[in-house]
Amino acid sequence: xxxxxxxxxxxxxxxxxxxxxxxxxxxxxxxxxxxxxxxxxxxxxxxxxxxxxxxxxxxxxxxxxxxxxxxxxxxxxxxxxxxxxxxxxxxxxxxxxxxxxxxxxxxxxxxxxxxxxxxxxxxxxxxxxxxxxxxxxxxxxxxxxxxxxxxxxxxxxxxxxxxxxxxxxxxxxxxxxxxxxxxxxxxxxxxxxxxxxxxxxxxxxxxxxxxxxxxxxxxxxxxxxxxxxxxxxxxxxxxxxxxxxxxxxxxxxxxxxxxxxxxxxxxxxxxxxxxxxxxxxxxxxxxxxxxxxxxxxxxxxxxxxxxxxxxxxxxxxxxxxxxxxxxxxxxxxxxxxxxxxxxxxxxxxxxxxxxxxxxxxxxxxxxxxxxxxxxxxxxxxxxxxxxxxxxxxxxxxxxxxxxxxxxxxxxxxx
Amino acid sequence: xxxxxxxxxxxxxxxxxxxxxxxxxxxxxxxxxxxxxxxxxxxxxxxxxxxxxxxxxxxxxxxxxxxxxxxxxxxxxxxxxxxxxxxxxxxxxxxxxxxxxxxxxxxxxxxxxxxxxxxxxxxxxxxxxxxxxxxxxxxxxxxxxxxxxxxxxxxxxxxxxxxxxxxxxxxxxxxxxxxxxxxxxxxxxxxxxxxxxxxxxxxxxxxxxxxxxxxxxxxxxxxxxxxxxxxxxxxxxxxxxxxxxxxxxxxxxxxxxxxxxxxxxxxxxxxxxxxxxxxxxxxxxxxxxxxxxxxxxxxxxxxxxxxxx
Numbered sequence: 001x002x003x004x005x006x007x008x009x010x011x012x013x014x015x016x017x018x019x020x021x022x023x024x025x026x027x028x029x030x031x032x033x034x035x036x037x038x039x040x041x042x043x044x045x046x047x048x049x050x051x052x053x054x055x056x057x058x059x060x061x062x063x064x065x066x067x068x069x070x071x072x073x074x075x076x077x078x079x080x081x082x083x084x085x086x087x088x089x090x091x092x093x094x095x096x097x098x099x100x101x102x103x104x105x106x107x108x109x110x111x112x113x114x115x116x117x118x119x120x121x122x123x124x125x126x127x128x129x130x131x132x133x134x135x136x137x138x139x140x141x142x143x144x145x146x147x148x149x150x151x152x153x154x155x156x157x158x159x160x161x162x163x164x165x166x167x168x169x170x171x172x173x174x175x176x177x178x179x180x181x182x183x184x185x186x187x188x189x190x191x192x193x194x195x196x197x198x199x200x201x202x203x204x205x206x207x208x209x210x211x212x213x214x215x216x217x218x219x220x221x222x223x224x225x226x227x228x229x230x231x232x233x234x235x236x237x238x239x240x241x242x243x244x245x246x247x248x249x250x251x252x253x254x255x256x257x258x259x260x261x262x263x264x265x266x267x268x269x270x271x272x273x274x275x276x277x278x279x280x281x282x283x284x285x286x287x288x289x290x291x292x293x294x295x296x297x298x299x300x301x302x303x304x305x306x307x308x309x310x311x312x313x314x315x316x317x318x319x320x321x322x323x324x325x326x327x328x329x330x331x332x333x334x335x336x337x338x339x340x341x342x343x344x345x346x347x348x349x350x351x352x353x354x355x356x357x358x359x360x361x362x363x364x365x366x367x368x369x370x371x372x373x374x375x376x377x378x379x380x381x382x383x384x385x386x387x388x389x390x391x392x393x394x395x396x397x398x399x400x401x402x403x404x405x406x407x408x409x410x411x412x413x414x
Numbered sequence: 415x416x417x418x419x420x421x422x423x424x425x426x427x428x429x430x431x432x433x434x435x436x437x438x439x440x441x442x443x444x445x446x447x448x449x450x451x452x453x454x455x456x457x458x459x460x461x462x463x464x465x466x467x468x469x470x471x472x473x474x475x476x477x478x479x480x481x482x483x484x485x486x487x488x489x490x491x492x493x494x495x496x497x498x499x500x501x502x503x504x505x506x507x508x509x510x511x512x513x514x515x516x517x518x519x520x521x522x523x524x525x526x527x528x529x530x531x532x533x534x535x536x537x538x539x540x541x542x543x544x545x546x547x548x549x550x551x552x553x554x555x556x557x558x559x560x561x562x563x564x565x566x567x568x569x570x571x572x573x574x575x576x577x578x579x580x581x582x583x584x585x586x587x588x589x590x591x592x593x594x595x596x597x598x599x600x601x602x603x604x605x606x607x608x609x610x611x612x613x614x615x616x617x618x619x620x621x622x623x624x625x626x627x628x629x630x631x632x633x634x635x636x637x638x639x640x641x642x643x644x645x646x647x648x649x650x651x652x653x654x655x656x657x658x659x660x661x662x663x664x665x666x667x668x669x670x671x672x673x674x675x676x677x678x679x680x681x682x683x684x685x686x687x688x689x690x691x692x693x694x695x696x697x698x699x700x701x702x703x704x705x706x707x708x709x710x711x712x713x714x715x716x717x718x719x720x721x722x723x
Contacts, residue, residue, distance in 0.1 A: 075690040076683060083466050098690055105468065186556075188576055190666050191687065244555030246576025246667065252556055378689050386668055393577075393667075411484070 116325020186248020208367030512597030546659020640719025
């Protein structure tokens with residue numbers, strides 16, 4: 001019987017102890033408030049810690065701990081934490097549908113009454129506006145897309161930055177004749193060719209946000225001439241990609257460009273800090289539009305920060321978000337943000353890295369838009385991605401690809 | 415009298431419930447970590463919703479969706495087909511080569527046995543991510559092409575993992591390469607256990623090597639063959655990591671290497687990129703069917719190879 005008692009006591013102890021310890025950890029010291037911040041940017045721990053340290057000068061009693069998860073696991077992990085009531089006080093919010101889902105589920109707080117939100121343009125706020133018109137996060141950073149090019153290789157082949165898509169193909173031709181792979185992009189990882197190249201170039205063919213909505217509403221067809229032309233561009237460019245580009249991954253592409261084995265790489269601005277120690281001179285130019293069209297830029301709203309509706313320290317969390325919405329806060333943030341993530345606030349902000357500035361300067365005088373599928377047609381991501389890949393492998397024609405997309409669109413219930 | 419007393423003493427039943435104490439810890443662990451999750455995931459397959467707040471009971475609709483919904487049935491059927499092919503290639507190459515190597519290694523006249531044994535076993539000790547990464551580089555014309563053409567094998571510089579027609583076979587063979595060591599070791603152990611006199615009698619009777627192998631060695635190692643078949647079956651129907659390491663969780667290119675494991679991960683855990691809203695209920699339905707297939711598959715294999723017992 002004694003043994004039995006012992007077992008009962010032991011199991012009781014096991015059940016109780018985590019609660020005892022957890023309660024201890026949550027205690028705050030005097031006025032000191034500890035907040036946690038969830039994120040998918042596992043690469044940015046140092047940068048964010050610097051930013052959060054800088055915030056301590058504004059609010060000395062608030063300690064924010066940055067706790068990122070692997071990018072691919074973020075959505076799943078965050079949901080798990082929120083459901084079990086262990087969610088962070090502050091957290092990164094995805095734009096559009098995935099973010100709206102967590103707001104509707106009651107996890108993200110309503111941020112509409114944060115004053116500084118007026119510092120953002122409507123188009124920059126749209127990605128984090130729920131269907132009920134409330135803001136569920138404050139915009140934090142956007143990414144851009146463009147062509148990284150090796151200036152030395154361009155000089156060696158005696159070519160200049162192309163102004164039109166036709167020129168671009170000519171440049172590719174000359175580079176190839178000069179014995180260098182013109183374009184580093186490959187197909188193996190599937191997301192990069194689509195998100196950076198096809199969606200990066202698409203506004204050149206169809207126009208900016210005002211045109212995009214016409215495709216979303218069905219007013220314009222996804223198999224019209226403009227789309228066929230965009231797919232044709234992808235077909236034409238395939239022969240300038242590395243030999244065996246079907247199995248070239250995103251990392252391979254970066255390595256090819258960094259080792260000067262490829263002269264250009266169509267990629268997102270988030271890589272702009274990657275090539276700080278390469279041995280050649282490099283720069284950025286916009287993916288050129290075909291003759292007769294205006295070059296437009298895919299400037300994609302990427303990160304926003306929101307707070308937990310169940311947080312015990314809402315006041316402090318809100319104060320932090322408000323600070324990020326001030327010009328002062330945004331300037332501090334952009335100082336510490338990794339290169340290539342651009343502040344979204346409607347105020348001129350100086351960025352240190354030369355090429356990052358070049359990237360941001362691409363926007364000047366051009367139309368910009370989010371990546372085509374993100375706002376409404378996210379379910380077309382996969383069909384479109386597969387269509388681009390099949391076109392580049394010459395398994396289907398550009399017209400077939402466009403028809404496939406229109407068919408996939410017809411099946412959606414919007 | 416004395417005897418009887420002892421007997422009586424021995425036959426005294428211990429307090430009837432005492433034995434339960436001894437299995438309690440094991441039972442506890444088993445229930446918490448095996449039985450409960452299994453039953454709960456069977457239950458989950460009857461629900462839908464991306465989180466516990468919007469979860470609702472929908473009966474067998476998840477299963478219906480898997481087989482009739484345009485999108486899901488297409489992906490599910492292709493994933494199922496690929497898994498069967500993946501398993502068959504593994505079964506044939508991994509185990510036939512395993513048995514061949516084991517026979518060679520256990521041949522009495524063989525030299526450097528330990529050396530070969532080690533070489534065959536080394537890939538098994540690698541992390542799958544490492545194996546996947548290495549083969550990705552080796553099979554990539556961009557990195558290996560130059561070396562290959564320098565040694566006159568330029569025609570081998572193909573995007574093996576990137577083209578639809580070769581990707582699945584290539585990944586299967588990578589998996590075979592990695593795990594070959596396990597069946598080889600098990601067969602070596604089984605073959606070493608065959609009583610020497612059996613083989614001696616056979617050779618006195620004039621049986622050649624092939625006859626000895628078919629008539630004596632194979633029947634004696636049949637239980638091991640069954641064991642290995644089951645292991646291959648279970649491991650490959652649950653395969654995920656090798657595809658994750660070489661072809662992304664989408665089963666690139668164009669879903670050509672999408673297995674039940676990757677499909678389950680996308681549907682039930684991570685959600686399809688970039689929406690990334692998972693439906694754990696639908697995922698559980700995929701897992702439930704896989705569980706049933708494995709259960710039904712293992713029984714005949716056991717029957718066939720352990721028939722004599």
